[in-house]
Amino acid sequence: MCRDGSLTYRQGITDGAPEALQVSDRLHIWQGLSQRVQDVAAAHRACLAAAVLPPVEHEEPQPATEDRESLETTRAGRHAKRLFEAVHEHTGTGRSISAIACELGLDRKTVRKYARATNWQEVVRRPRLRPPTALSAYLDYLRQRWDEGEHSAKILHQELAAKGYRGHYQRVKVAVAPWRETDGTPTPPPRAPSPLQIARSIIAPPERRHLDAQERLRSLFGNCPELAHVHDLVREFATMLDQHDATALPGWLDRLATCGHPTLAGLAKGLCEDQDAVVHGITTPYSSGMNEGRVMDVKLQKRIMAGRAGVPFQPVARGEGRVRMRHF
Incomplete structure (x- = not known):
């Protein structure tokens, strides 16, 4: 019987079907570990600034060149x-x-x-030369007026129209937009990733991480050995799940309990109490992950359509003797 780690389910199955093989569902174990990783990342929020990648400087469009x-x-x-x-x-x-x-x-x-x-x-993609437009002949004047302090696209368009420009105002607005971003406007410092973003990067398999995520984690682990240790523990457990081999589970649970994080120690304690079912969850092919995925998809659709995932019940008028379910 496949179940989650609830003590109530475990006791109910033990009382009702004592001979049944109890399997702790891999999806719920992985979800529990993922949530604990996010809690650890939140506890090390001060270290997350080390995961900020160097910002990309704003650059003016340049013609293609082989240099x-x-x-x-x-x-x-x-x-x-x-x-x-x-x-x-x-x-x-x-x-x-x-x-x-x-x-x-x-x-x-x-x-x-x-x-x-x-x-x-x-292999670098070189920018293509854009054909000249009606505004190309007025770009020097446009830049001169911008440097003189005139930053209103509407006034600049009127001045260009007086000089013979017949293009639309929107073209002038688009042309000065990059200057507006760089002239006089301080660039905000890059924000540190959230604990959820770091947890997702740690939980994701290395082969499915984007190159930026790999560089972010490499920089973070160099400044925070605790999160690097948590990453190693996660990958070790993922290997056990992939290979369906629970031989290393007892040693992994000991390292999880002594890693210094209370949230992970609590998870290790719960898994130790249910270790037989966890071993069966790792080594046997039984899992309710597909069903749980469908349930989560239904809840997501309900949240999108109605703003809630629960199924409220409302009793009908007295005397009808039944309960009617109404979806909101």
Whole structure:
């Protein structure tokens, strides 16, 4: 009988079907561990600032060029260079393209393209030259008036119209928008990721993490060894689930109980009390995860449509002798 970790369910099954094999559902165990990881991340909220990646500076549009230095200053160039270095760190290990793609969370075609390139300049996407527009002839005057302090797109459009410009006001507004973001407006500092975001990155398999998430975790773990230790514990338990092997479970529970986090120690205590069912949940194919997923999907749809997931009951008038269910 597959169940969650509730003591009531366990006692009820023990009393009603003492010979039944009780299986602690893997989905509920993983959910419990995920929630504890988020609690630990919240307790180390001060460390999450170390996971902030360097901000990308705002850049003015530049024409396409083959020059190496100009490519390095573009966002596409930095992205291509980072992917090229990440792929080539694994190509010399003898691993297959599929294995590298799973490791980095990239498509096989992307990994193959970067692996075959001799340098990152070969795969960078170069910006295309845009054809001149009616506003192109007035850009110098527009920039001059902007530097002089005139930042109203409406007034600038009127001045250009007096000079012969026949384009729409919206084109002028779009043209000065990048200047408005960089001139006189302080750039807000990047925000640290939330405990939920860090917990999701830790729980997610390494092969499914985005490259930014991997760099964020690497920076965070270098400044917070406690979260790095929690990450190792999570990956060790995920390996047990993937391999259906509970041999390492007792030692893992001991390390979980002594890791120094009360929330994880409480989880370890509950799993130890229900260890036989947890072992069956890891080693047997039985799981209610599919059914639980359908229930969660139904609750999500109800929240989207009605704002609540419960099923309220409202009794009808006295004398009818039954209860009518009404959905809100």
